[in-house]
Amino acid sequence: MNAAVLYTAGGPGNFILENRPVPAAEPGQVLVKIHAFGLNRSEIMTRKGFSPDVHFPRILGIECVGEVADDPSGEYQNGQQVAAFMGHMGRHYDGSYAEYTVLPKEILIPFSSKLPWETLGALPEMFQTAYGSLHIALKIQRGETILIRGGTSSVGLLAAQLAKSAGLHVIATTRDEAKKTLLLANGADDVMIDNGKLYEQANANNTPGVDNVLELIGTTTIKDSLKCAAAGGRVCMTGMLSEKWSIENFDPMGYIPAAVNLTVYDSGQIRVADEHFRQFLLDIEDGMISPAIKRTFKLAEISEAHCFMENNTGAGKIVVLI
Structure with a gap:
């Protein structure tokens, strides 16, 4: 798989795109094929070295949306859509700046939606x-x-x-x-x-x-x-x-x-119930809510995406599509 790896803290140019083996899920974990993820300001601070609990090398990324590629427990079928929410992801273990990642089941919400990945990636x-x-x-x-x-x-x-x-x-x-x-x-x-x-x-x-x-x-x-x-x-x-x-x-x-x-409020400490997120997806599909998306990038453009996030003045979410 392709992954954007940060070996040392510093500027956006420190990300290195490299080929790595697809990780294997262990009990209590799920292998997720990532389709999209949103960028977050906290990832800028981690990239700069302002997160003392993060040790490098690390694949950053505190959220993503994608499909289950393997669940050893059999609870989730391959192809099940899932959203991953912050829970030490991209900090204590590798996160979403990759084509696949292994995540603990407790930070995942399964869902079913016809919204495009570009929109879904902005949401968690x-x-x-x-x-x-x-x-x-x-x-x-x-x-x-x-x-x-x-x-x-x-x-x-x-x-x-x-x-x-x-x-x-x-x-x-x-x-x-x-x-x-x-x-x-x-x-x-x-x-x-x-x-x-x-x-x-x-x-x-x-x-x-x-x-x-x-x-x-x-x-x-x-x-x-x-x-x-x-x-x-x-x-x-x-x-x-x-x-x-x-x-x-x-x-x-x-x-x-x-x-x-x-x-x-810190979503790493307390979570919104799953049903509220699923209702939120329905509200978007019904046109009741319109999430603002500023721009999309590809994984190979992760350094450019970080530069854009650091220099822009807001007005929407930045999404990376795999």
């Missing part, structure tokens, strides 16, 4: 992250308001559609005035141009605090986002588009306003 972590942040972490309710900071990211665009369909008033942010139309087309009721000081903007316009904030930029903006929440409001830090893991000299009493709740 994008759905898991957006849905989990909204419904598990924030526990959104109809009639509430939500501020989505980092709205033009793939997760931000999908979260806006899901929140709108759940009956929320959606405010989304972008740093680019030209992307306002994109946000409005993906479920946003209002758009704020993010200059790093949303709380000051809201105060200047006498805008009341929101019930929910989905923080996708990360540690560089979380303090300002917390101020945007009303008393009793909820803030979920999910994304790290800023590529910075931690806050220096973190002072909880100084950072978190009184009666505002701060939480996180």
